[in-house]
Amino acid sequence: MIRIDEEKVFSEIRERNPKTVVLNAPEGLMMKAQELALKIQELFNVKTIIIADPCYGICDTFDEEAERLEADIVFHIGHNIALERIGKNTVLINAIDDVEFDEVLRASIPTLKKYGTIGLCTIAPYLHKIEKVQSFLKEEGIEVIIGKGNQLIRKGQVFGCDFRTAFEIKDDVKAFAFLGQSIFHAVGIALSTNKPTFMLDPYYKEVSDVTEMASNLLKKAILSVYKALDANLIGVIIGLKEGQRRLERALKIKDELEKRGKKVLLLALREVKNERLIQLQKIDAFIQTACPRISMNGEIFDKPVLSALQAEALIRLLDGKDINDIFQRCIWC
Ligand code: SF4
Structure with missing residues (x-):
């Protein structure tokens, strides 16, 4: 289940006492964004406007439009990065996915073992799982390296246009494992690093080799x-x-x-x-x-x-x- 960090939204509202706030979220979180908007209106009596235009990434911020809408805060949901705020009024709100990787991890062991040392990457909703997955694979005798983050991206995190956590370790690993269900990101890792790459999908519990697709x-x-x-x-x-x-x-x-x-x-x-x-x-x-x-x-x-x-x-x-x-x-x- 995906959980939005609502507490951070509420504490920001309590602290800043805004008249109007804007919510900005990717398509997959629109249902949650609507629920959150209703809660904000009921709990705080604050006007809440949902940006219904598409939002594809952390680049899709609405700081300037929010100013035209006379909003005091924009809550940009679901593209967790290492920063708390961007622009003048945008506050980044984490959304994490609690889905379990245990089954797909067990299924991945025979494949990943063949490579000995693998690099591990994921996207924002699964970042909180990455160290647990690393320990699990290590216990199975697979060496796992995770690329360092920086002031913008977190340890092991990739975006659709930023693969630096994979790129920086590509010469130390034989293959990559990507946690999640996004072919575009998995294929991006394969293309950026030129290494065999496997997508570990926790929903279908499938391990997909995306190297040929890349x-x-x-x-x-x-x-x-x-x-x-x-x-x-x-x-x-x-x-x-x-x-x-x-x-x-x-x-x-x-x-x-x-x-x-x-x-x-x-x-x-x-x-x-x-x-x-x-x-x-x-x-x-x-x-x-x-x-x-x-x-x-x-x-x-x-x-x-x-x-x-x-x-x-x-x-x-x-x-x-x-x-x-x-x-x-x-x-x-
Ligand atoms: S790939 Fe980069 S530019 Fe494109 S939507 Fe994602 S973050 Fe934005």
């Missing part, structure tokens, strides 16, 4: 870069979401492409969707600097839509260099 995704990503190679006019998109505005990165990509003879137009978008891009008929290919998932998560685009890492690969390709290691980076934004 290799197929790499082939698709490389194909998109080749498709963009012949583009005359390239649109470089700057994300408009608070945590996705990478203006400098976009300008650098524009500059590098222009130096290599490409024409470039800068664009700004909040949601990068095919239905918006098809309006821009003059443009032959797009590069979006907002979020790597947009280019990899299966959305069908009529024209190539490269991520920032694929844009770097395109630049290398224009220089006649190899691009097979596109994703072997710790940060993907």
Whole structure:
């Protein structure tokens, strides 16, 4: 069961006595967010507004919009990181998942034992399990290494665009185990580290080898870069979401492409969707600097839509260099 740290929400309200608060949560926590909003209104008589737009990650904060809504606090739920607060008024609220890993761990032992030493990673809701899982596997004779965190991410934590806790230990381990049910994160670890990676799903109690899936995704990503190679006019998109505005990165990509003879137009978008891009008929290919998932998560685009890492690969390709290691980076934004 997923539990939101409601006590932290309530103590923040008691301390700051706000008139209006905003709740911001990913889709999977919308039911809980509604329940929490009702509790806040009943217990504290505070106006509570739920952001019903999609929220995909810690980058999807709503500090500026909250100010326009005259809210004093934004509670951003479910993307636990090492920070307590970000922006002017955003307070990060943990949500943890109590699901047990025992069964899938037992099922994983024969597979993981073959590798001797493994790296262990997970996402926010399961971070509180990681040390217990490490001890369990060690007792079974499997050496387990967990990457250190820093001031932003916790020990063993990965995001969809930040694999540094896996990347930093990749040369010390033979394979990775990812705790959770997110193929995108598991595949990201495999692509970033170039190591066999297994997803340990506590719900289906299944161990999935995602290494081949990663290799197929790499082939698709490389194909998109080749498709963009012949583009005359390239649109470089700057994300408009608070945590996705990478203006400098976009300008650098524009500059590098222009130096290599490409024409470039800068664009700004909040949601990068095919239905918006098809309006821009003059443009032959797009590069979006907002979020790597947009280019990899299966959305069908009529024209190539490269991520920032694929844009770097395109630049290398224009220089006649190899691009097979596109994703072997710790940060993907
Ligand atoms: S930019 Fe994309 S991958 Fe990174 S945190 Fe945001 S939603 Fe996740």
